[in-house]
Amino acid sequence: MFVHNDDRVLLKVIKYATPSSAGAECVDPDCNFVHQWVHRAGPRPEIYFNPNEVKAAIVTCGGLCPGLNDVIRQIVITLEIYGVKNIVGISYGYRGLFDEHLPEIKLSRKVVQGAHLSGGSILGVSRGGGNVPDIVDSIQKRGINMLFVLGGNGTHAGANAIHNECRKRQMKVVVVGVPKTIDNDILLMDKTFGFDTAVEEAQRAINAAYIEAHSAYNGIGIVKLMGRHSGFIAMHASLASGQIDVCLIPEVPFTLDGPDGILRHLQNLMESKTSAVICVAEGAGQDLLEKINATDASGNVVLGDIGVYLQHQIKKYFKGINITADVKYIDPTYMIRACRANASDGILCTVLGQNAVHGAFAGFSGITVGICNTHYVYLPIPEVISYARSVDPNSRMWHRCLTSTGQPDFY
Numbered sequence: 001m002f003v004h005n006d007d008r009v010l011l012k013v014i015k016y017a018t019p020s021s022a023g024a025e026c027v028d029p030d031c032n033f034v035h036q037w038v039h040r041a042g043p044r045p046e047i048y049f050n051p052n053e054v055k056a057a058i059v060t061c062g063g064l065c066p067g068l069n070d071v072i073r074q075i076v077i078t079l080e081i082y083g084v085k086n087i088v089g090i091s092y093g094y095r096g097l098f099d100e101h102l103p104e105i106k107l108s109r110k111v112v113q114g115a116h117l118s119g120g121s122i123l124g125v126s127r128g129g130g131n132v133p134d135i136v137d138s139i140q141k142r143g144i145n146m147l148f149v150l151g152g153n154g155t156h157a158g159a160n161a162i163h164n165e166c167r168k169r170q171m172k173v174v175v176v177g178v179p180k181t182i183d184n185d186i187l188l189m190d191k192t193f194g195f196d197t198a199v200e201e202a203q204r205a206i207n208a209a210y211i212e213a214h215s216a217y218n219g220i221g222i223v224k225l226m227g228r229h230s231g232f233i234a235m236h237a238s239l240a241s242g243q244i245d246v247c248l249i250p251e252v253p254f255t256l257d258g259p260d261g262i263l264r265h266l267q268n269l270m271e272s273k274t275s276a277v278i279c280v281a282e283g284a285g286q287d288l289l290e291k292i293n294a295t296d297a298s299g300n301v302v303l304g305d306i307g308v309y310l311q312h313q314i315k316k317y318f319k320g321i322n323i324t325a326d327v328k329y330i331d332p333t334y335m336i337r338a339c340r341a342n343a344s345d346g347i348l349c350t351v352l353g354q355n356a357v358h359g360a361f362a363g364f365s366g367i368t369v370g371i372c373n374t375h376y377v378y379l380p381i382p383e384v385i386s387y388a389r390s391v392d393p394n395s396r397m398w399h400r401c402l403t404s405t406g407q408p409d410f411y
């Protein structure tokens, strides 16, 4: 069963009645519906490559994310179904494309069969390094003509630059991305793989913090979750657990001190229910911390530890008002990131991997695959990385989260 090249998927599916409807995005006062669509993903009847002439390479970049191995596995399996025999893995992200000491890893169904049973990436990951012309020289030298790039915003910026350089050199090479970000910060898609697993795994940490807090006299638990600029994991994990009293995300500023601050709210919670659990995203409250003024190898800003800071400030506050408080801090971030994908992400990874290969065989390049309104689509890379997706503080989901925690505005 083939997909027609003119099949389209709508990006927006709500027709708002008025600009005042919750979450309305209207272009005019009547909220007329504007059709915005993207290509439907899937196999085409005509293929652009002779499978015998394909050398496919897969590379995984950036931080780890549950599901990387599932996607690698499915790309390999689907390529073999198309009849491709020359499939390689690139070691340690883009580094494997410029460091000549890192050999290619020969991939086949046999090699990847059980890869999804563990977390991480069988190919390894890395941040930073590499200039695009050197990477494209290496692609040319190795005879790679299909490149599958698994990574986040930075990786996709690299993938797009590689695609443009290949076009400039008139190379018959397709570059297809599969968005990997546990933070779920890629635009235009329902979610990215690994996010669901992260939310699920975070429940274990939240539950531990809850039990500790509820078993202690005036217990306060703090759980820090990933999310550099986007609080999706913290928001969804808080909503899922129903055990969180205060959820803090990068998109919503807060104060600690004063009558509207978090510390006073915690004091009220100790008086009313004798325990509290806080879920904080790593990028939250950075304005309260001393700037580190450093970036990682990829140029991402290094954040201060908001969890440690909160723990310290809460302890100091309760000591100052002479109230006993037992504060416990849990940072499960790397334990979550190293997990294998759950069932729902396993399906997402499988379908994304299959569609990445269909897109490459259709001859599309500079694209990435995603799920949009429950349908699988191909999106142009520049569109999805024009900025990082973040939680809208006016969104219904954030308000649902606030209703669930019962927290006030902290400013």
Ligand SMILES: Nc1ncnc2c1ncn2[C@@H]1O[C@H](COP(=O)(O)OP(=O)(O)O)[C@@H](O)[C@H]1O
Pocket (backbone or CB within 6 Å): 061, 062, 063, 093, 094, 095, 126, 127, 128, 129, 130, 151, 152, 153, 154, 155, 156, 157, 158, 159, 161, 180, 181, 297, 298, 300
């Ligand atoms: N603007 C860019 N152009 C080219 N390559 C980039 C760019 N930004 C990041 N990269 C490369 O992409 C890789 C992954 O980036 P990083 O930010 O660490 O992870 P993520 O892809 O998850 O955002 C790194 O090797 C980095 O050097």
Ligand SMILES: O=P(O)(O)OC[C@H]1O[C@](O)(COP(=O)(O)O)[C@@H](O)[C@@H]1O
Pocket (backbone or CB within 6 Å): 062, 063, 064, 152, 153, 180, 181, 182, 183, 226, 227, 228, 282, 296, 337
């Ligand atoms: O310790 P590392 O590798 O820098 O990773 C930490 C970062 O990785 C993430 O989980 C995801 O980041 P990427 O999308 O860039 O891989 C961030 O939330 C976090 O700040």
Ligand SMILES: [Mg+2]
Pocket (backbone or CB within 6 Å): 062, 152, 153, 154, 155, 298, 300
């Ligand atoms: Mg990045």
